[in-house]
Amino acid sequence: xxxxxxPRRNVFVLALTQLQRTELESIRGAERFAFHGLxxxxxxxxxxNHDFDALLDDARTELDAFPGSVDAIVCHWDFPSSVLAPxxxxxxxxASPSLTSVLKCEHKYWSRLEQQASVPExxxxxxxVDPFEKDVQVDLPFPFWIKPVKAHSSSLxxxxxxxxxxxxxxxxxxxxxxxxxxxxxxxxxxxxxxxELVGNGGNTxxxxxxxxxxxxxxxxxxxxGEFHVHGVVDMHRDEDGTSIERLDYPAGTVPAEVQERMIxxxxxFLRHVGYDDGAFNVEFMWDREADKLWLIEVNTRISxxxxxxxxxxDGSSNHxxxxxxxxxxxxxxxxxxxxYAVAAQxxxxxxxxxxxxxxxxxxxxxxxxxxxxxxxxxxxxxxPGDRLSDLPHQDSYSYTxxxxxxxxxxxxxxxxxxRRATELLPFEFDPVPEEDHG
Numbered sequence: 001x002x003x004x005x006x007p008r009r010n011v012f013v014l015a016l017t018q019l020q021r022t023e024l025e026s027i028r029g030a031e032r033f034a035f036h037g038l039x040x041x042x043x044x045x046x047x048x049n050h051d052f053d054a055l056l057d058d059a060r061t062e063l064d065a066f067p068g069s070v071d072a073i074v075c076h077w078d079f080p081s082s083v084l085a086p087x088x089x090x091x092x093x094x095a096s097p098s099l100t101s102v103l104k105c106e107h108k109y110w111s112r113l114e115q116q117a118s119v120p121e122x123x124x125x126x127x128x129v130d131p132f133e134k135d136v137q138v139d140l141p142f143p144f145w146i147k148p149v150k151a152h153s154s155s156l157x158x159x160x161x162x163x164x165x166x167x168x169x170x171x172x173x174x175x176x177x178x179x180x181x182x183x184x185x186x187x188x189x190x191x192x193x194x195x196e197l198v199g200n201g202g203n204t205x206x207x208x209x210x211x212x213x214x215x216x217x218x219x220x221x222x223x224x225g226e227f228h229v230h231g232v233v234d235m236h237r238d239e240d241g242t243s244i245e246r247l248d249y250p251a252g253t254v255p256a257e258v259q260e261r262m263i264x265x266x267x268x269f270l271r272h273v274g275y276d277d278g279a280f281n282v283e284f285m286w287d288r289e290a291d292k293l294w295l296i297e298v299n300t301r302i303s304x305x306x307x308x309x310x311x312x313x314d315g316s317s318n319h320x321x322x323x324x325x326x327x328x329x330x331x332x333x334x335x336x337x338x339x340y341a342v343a344a345q346x347x348x349x350x351x352x353x354x355x356x357x358x359x360x361x362x363x364x365x366x367x368x369x370x371x372x373x374x375x376x377x378x379x380x381x382x383x384p385g386d387r388l389s390d391l392p393h394q395d396s397y398s399y400t401x402x403x404x405x406x407x408x409x410x411x412x413x414x415x416x417x418x419r420r421a422t423e424l425l426p427f428e429f430d431p432v433p434e435e436d437h438g
Contacts, residue, residue: 006032008033008034009032009071009072010033010034010036010066010070010071010072011024011033011034011074011323012036012073012074013035013074013076014059014085015037015038015039015040015044015076015077015081016037016041019379020076020304021035023308023311023319024319024323026316027317027320027323038063038088039055039059039062039081044077047392048179048180049183050179050180050183051183052187055080056084056087056088059084059088060088070092071327072094072323072327073088073094073096073326074323078152079180079183079184082300083099083102083103086102087099087190094326095277095325095327096277096326097275097276099187099190100274101275101276102300103191104275105275105280105298105300107184107188107202108147108149108150109126109128109149109200109204109206110149111298113196114269118268118273119265119268119269119272122265122294123294124208124209124211125208126140126208128149128200128205129205129206129207130204130205131170131177138160142160142161143159143210144208144209144210145160145207145208146173146205146207147206148173148180148202148206149181149184149200149202150180150181150184150202151177152180154243156173156177158172158173173205177203180202181202181203182202184202185201185203188201188202211285211287212285212287213285213292214234214253214254214285214286215235215236215237215283215284216233216235216251216253216254217232217233217235217281217282217283218231218259218263218281218284219231219279219282219302219306220280220281221278221279221280221321221322221324221331222271222275222276222278222280223278223325223331224276224277227270229263230314230318230321230331231306231309232250232259233247233248233281233303233306234248234251234252234254235247235283236253238398243347243349244347246345246346247309247345248309248343248411249342249344250342252342252411258286262282265284265295266298269298270298277328278300278301278325279301280300280301281303283297283298283299284296301322302322303318306318306345308343308345309344309345309405310338312343312375313336313338313341313342313343314335314338315336315338315339316333316334316338320332320333338407339374340407340409341408341409342407342408342409342410342411343405343406343414344405344408344418345403346405346406346418348378348380348401348402348403348404349398349401350388350399350401351398352429353432354388355388355432356385356386356387357385357386357427357428358384358428358430359384359427360380360382360383361378361380361425361427365424366378368424369404369421369425372421372424373406375407376417376421378402378404378405379403380402381401382401382402388429402425404418406421
């Protein structure tokens with residue numbers, strides 16, 4: 001049977017969005033696949049209070065009801081999707097990392113313990129914190145970060161400079177941490193935990209030393225024991241250093257030798273925890289003055305924030321290697337075959353007070369963006385009528401309204417295009433009604 005008449009292979013994507021479907025259909029050989037959503041975006045991403053066991057049962061029901069073969073299960077989202085995927089794949093004999101290896105990366109405190117055992121030279125000072133203790137003591141000097149061991153993006157993450165800030169942060173954490181933490185505990189019960197995690201489950205926090213420097217992330221795959229990185233992405237923080245405001249690809253702010261050190265650390269850690277048959281991206285910070293490398297976190301998937309960047313520069317999105325690995329095939333990714341030499345994802349951020357969205361960029365605005373910068377794409381996380389403080393998975397310092405993806409022939413041209421693109425995408429806001437305050 002030749003390729004044109006061979007049945008298409010069924011690839012299930014947890015919380016599949018229209019943008020992801022468009023990106024998936026752009027990969028080489030996309031006609032060989034049929035892409036199917038598995039559970040909805042609203043349930044897995046927009047909702048913030050999950051019942052993990054119920055989600056797992058509903059996903060099994062959807063897969064069992066499918067009349068064809070289930071050939072691959074792919075995940076591009078954080079928990080709960082990131083942990084549902086290896087369980088569902090293992091039950092169907094589909095290539096996937098082990099659940100234990102995924103949780104060793106996903107649980108921030110457990111991950112730090114494993115990093116300390118395998119790559120101690122890049123681990124900042126850290127400590128587990130029970131936010132529900134009557135008198136919380138943190139065994140770190142001020143200032144430090146505190147965050148749940150499992151959270152979306154920077155949600156419930158706080159920079160702590162004194163006892164008053166710690167008290168205020170813990171009050172908010174206690175009110176919200178169980179939304180995700182209880183579901184994470186349901187997942188943790190499925191594996192054998194080390195003694196250090198007894199009492200440090202899903203509703204625990206991680207406190208850690210504040211590190212500074214230039215941020216970058218290698219992304220790649222471990223497949224059947226073979227380790228490969230297909231790109232390194234720059235992660236530019238805002239002036240306050242609290243939020244990522246731009247991603248550039250390929251990385252240019254970190255020397256090649258430092259990138260190689262990042263890649264070496266990533267490989268040593270992932271092999272240490274037994275991670276295989278999966279994609280990854282690992283975030284690092286490099287202190288240029290001290291030539292000191294720090295590991296921030298390990299993500300057990302490709303970054304969908306990188307997908308358009310790889311498409312613009314390399315000619316295919318990173319969805320391609322994620323599918324290859326899930327199908328048990330050798331991962332292949334084109335290199336520098338795209339339209340542009342460099343690309344960026346720019347976060348459209350609102351740093352003012354809480355507000356209600358009155359207007360988002362129109363279709364005419366998007367058409368103007370495409371005419372000005374062919375291949376550019378914009379996505380939005382807000383709609384008219386949305387209140388910014390109600391948006392899910394935002395950090396504690398600003399509101400992300402959307403993203404713009406741009407390519408260019410040089411970094412200087414990319415910077416110029418980035419500034420001009422934001423001018424082409426107008427947002428308007430109204431103040432929060434007086435009766436809604438408080």
